Amino acid sequence: MAIDYRKTADELVKELGGNENIKNVTHCATRLRFILKDESIVDKDKVSKIQGVITTVQASGQFQVVIGNHVKDAYGFVISQVTVNEDTANEGGGQKVGVVSRIVDIISAIFAPFLYTLAACGILQGILGVLVAANIMDTASGTYQILNFVSWTAFTFLPVMIAVTASKKFGLNQFIGIVIACALVCPDYIAMVNAGEPVYFLGIHVKLLSYTSSVIPIILAIWIASYIEKFFDKYIPLVVRNLFTPMFTIAIMVPLTLLAFGPVGNAIGGAIGGVYNTLYGLSPIIAGIVVGGLWEVLVIFGVHWGITPVTVGNYAALGYDTFTGLQASAVFSQAGAALGVFLKTRNKEMKGVAASAALTGLFGITEPAIYGVNLRLKKPMICGCIAGAVGGAIAGAFNAVSWGYNMPGIATLPAYFKSGHTTQFFGLLLSIAVAFVLGAVLTFIVGFKDETEKPVAENIAAENIEVKKESGEEFASPVTGNVIPVKEVHDEVFASESMGKGVGIQAKEGRVYAPFDGTASVVFPTGHAVGLTDENGNEFLIHIGIDTVELKGDGFTSHVQQGSSVKKGDLLVEFDKEKIQKAGYDATVIYIITDADREIEIEKGRHEALKDSVIRTV
Structure with a gap:
């Protein structure tokens, strides 16, 4: 049965202490990342047992909830129920957070929103390389030249993307941040860099550096700019603040970046990348053993984001990255370990989970394999780490590299190919193949404590708990209008009935009434949706319009509060249909x-609110 991530979000918000305890929530590729006022009131076991949740992790000052591929669905429902205080959201939780955890939190918040876009460009670069090597495409052709510069655009203007997310993280006006970043990659500035002529600002010599594809300089710039903006907002009169605060912030911050923060940031970025690259240069094989064996351990603790500036910096400075070439073995080894569990276990439920996790892991998403299978059974996790270390050593021996930013998986393999470097590419393929197969074989041989299945009678009893108390109930229409089956509405999610069965109503007027006595269990802050529970425990959702959450409450007036009792006929929401x-x-x-x-019958056709029954349970 498909997971209802609206229910997942409802239970998450409740178990995490409600809106008043949630200071901020963001998401990355697989996790919801909450900043809570007080983590001590949260029962981790209860949160982990919520349907749709794979596991939880407390790290970097965040309460992280691992969802998997559907994290965006869950995030959409969570964010509609919580009110984020922008002034305090970035301060961390109620507990003190260490410097390292704070840095990891900042990096994850900045890079997570656009990593897939960056990876997509890296894959496109790899595909172009394959097409050129196969003589399918000529580098002199207009098609290649256009697709080639498209594939590099995200990297060229990386400071601009960072400015958007960093501005949100540090509380700076995003458009001010974008202008600062654009100034660093402006064609006029690039022309000054290429000319090589001395440039002075107020008599101070400017060190002309290229900031395309850079990371640390723009992060420093946005961080300092957020304080400058707050300073001018505090002292400039309100009547001219909106004009002069941006002007002063930009006019001060861009020269400061060119004079100080840019060179310092470049030096920091170069030093961080230099430390890793020096270690790699001493022994690629040992580096491969360490990265291949321990990468997924870093993922468990949620601190793997710390390597992102290093990998991005390598692409900018070297044109390739060695770390990703070693990291791929760690990913495939955990997928292999999950496959080993699938082959070994006699538990039908675990067999299904392991098969799905192994397949997902092959495409680079390892959280289901780690938390749902390998770490849960312990020994498969260890076997995966050993296999990853062996694969990483092979990758290091062949100097396997990635030529475009990506997250390792089957779909991203073209990013590891470049004409003239086939030995490195085949070394990469060998390393991930060995890691995958060895992970499966070791897990199968070493074994694990297989989880026993519940007796059939127990399963039947558990299912019977969920049976509703009554059947054959009738429910009136909450609005006046023409009723159609929900399968016919123009929204794939609702039409699929994955969220529930019911109707779509083409409303005659913009007033929604309570169709029965019960409780307003969920009231969305935007006013576009209300969740109701009747006296027999039946749960309903009334959702006004399709994708209307994007209106952010404009056109909606709510007349009910969450948790309040309602009587049939009470006005719940008014909305401006036009x-x-x-x-x-x-x-x-x-x-x-x-x-x-739940099996239901519906009454199609025109109905008056509260007068006619439109849904009948069977």
Whole structure:
């Protein structure tokens, strides 16, 4: 059965202490990252048992909830229920956070939102390399030249993307941050760098450096700019603040970056990358053993983001990255270990979880394999780390590298290929193949304590707990209008009935009433949706329009508070139907019972609110 991530979000918010305890929430490729006021009130075991949650991790001042590939779905429902205080969201939780944890938190918040976009460009570079090597595409052709500069655009303007996310993290006006970043990659500035002529600002010599593809300089610049902006916001009169605060911030920060923070940032970035590259130069094989064996351990603690500036810096400075070439073995080894569990276990449930985790791991998402299978059974995790170390040693011996930024997996293999470097590429393929197969074989041989299945009678009893108390109930329409099956609404999620069965109502007027006596279990801050629970425990969702959350409450007036009791006929929400439609959104009201397994009958056609039954349970 498909997981209802709205319910997952509801339970998460509840178990994490509600809106008042959640200071901020972001997400990366697989995790929701919460900053809580007080983590001590959270029961980790209860959170881990929520349907849709793989596991939880407390690290870097964050309470991290591992969701997997559907993290964006869960995030969308969570963020609609919480109010983030922008002034305090970035201060960390109620507990003190160490410097290292703080740095990791900042890096993850800055890079996570655009990593897939960066990786997509890296894959495109790899595909172009394969096409050129196979004589399918000529480097002199216009097609190649256009696709080639497209593939490098994200890296060239990397400071601009960083400025967007860093501005949000540090509390700076995003457009001020974007202008500062654009100044560093402006064609006029690049022309000054290429000319090589001495440049002075107020008599001070400017060290002309290229900041395209740079990381640390723009992060430092945005961080300092956030303080400068706050200073001018405090002292400039309100009547001219919106004009002069941006002007002073930009006029001060860009020269300061060119004079000081840019060169310092470049030096810091070069030093960090230099330490790793020096170690790699001493012994690529030993580096491969360490990276291949320990990378997924860093993932467990959520501190793997710390390596991101190093890898990005390598692409900018060297045109390739060795770390990713070693890291790939760690990814494939854990996928292999999950496959070993699939082959060994006699537990049908574990067999299904392991098969799915192994397949997902091959595409670079290892959290399901780690938390759902390998770490849970302990020995497979160790076997995976050993296999990763062996694979990493092979990758190091062949000097395997990645030529474009990516997250290792089957789909990203073209990023490791470049014409004239086939030996390195085949070394990479050998390393991941060995890591994958060895991970599976070691796990199968070493074995693990297999989890026993529940007796059939126990399973049946557990299922019966979920049976509703009554059936054959009838529910009125919350709005006046024409009723259609929910399968016919123009939204894939609702139409698939994965969130529940029910109807779509083409509303005649913009007023939503309570269709029965019960409780307003969920009231979205934007006013576009209300969750209701009747006296028998039936849970319903009334969702006004499709994708109307994007309106951020404009056109909606809520008349009910979350947790309050409602009587049939109470006005819940008023909405401006014409405003919704003028904004380009479908105003159909979705009315569903959120138990996807519940059998229902519906009454199509025109109905008056509260007068006619439109949903009947069977």
